[in-house]
């Protein structure tokens with residue numbers, strides 16, 4: 001069996017110290033590919049150079065470029081212009097536009113940062129729209145972040161009808177919501193949410209969906225696996241409920257090293273317990289799904 005972590009912030013400083021050891025560990029576990037989205041202009045070159053530096057490594061690192069809705073504060077059209085330019089210049093090295101998206105919790109809490117929720121939505125949508133357009137122009141798939149925002153994301157995806165679609169990262173939601181994305185050609189990122197037994201709605205959806213629409217991801221160092229699955233290895237985390245999907249801060253010290261790409265194996269094991277297919281068949285199909293989306 002071979003595995004791909006379709007979403008890992010491997011350039012995060014949480015991994016800096018032990019990256020070579022971590023990649024060795026991944027190789028031992030047959031985790032062969034790691035897809036690394038960027039989150040803000042600050043880390044565009046970091047993500048690109050990480051992939052370049054490890055070019056000869058048996059573990060392949062694939063970068064993506066995009067601006068995450070959590071990091072829009074202080075950003076304007078000049079940053080979108082910067083993104084466009086670097087995407088065009090790196091077109092042959094990147095495999096997607098991401099991580100982009102819309103986040104309802106960020107809009108709701110905008111007042112704490114002196115912005116109305118309406119203004120915040122406007123800002124988020126402007127960035128999302130621009131980046132979807134960029135993906136369309138460049139014929140690239142997208143990696144989409146969602147949180148309390150399925151109803152807002154869907155009209156954008158329907159409008160753009162991206163040829164290569166992409167991944168709804170860290171999918172959390174109902175079967176119906178999942179089908180809506182799948183009908184548009186998207187795959188769903190299966191991550192640590194399914195390791196929390198209280199995430200019943202998401203687990204039920206993942207159980208019933210076509211296997212051809214799923215990919216594995218850790219979102220490391222965010223989104224730790226549940227204590228139920230990891231035992232005492234995991235620190236206490238604030239994962240309020242399944243509606244608050246990506247409720248952790250990427251660089252929060254509390255999350256340092258509590259999640260890493262090696263956990264793709266744990267997520268796979270949990271997935272295998274909820275799916276009807278044999279584990280070997282699941283693993284083969286999940287790899288095919290990644291191939292089809294990014295490498296065909």
Ligand SMILES: [Zn+2]
Nearest residue numbers: 007009099219
């Ligand atoms: Zn992420």
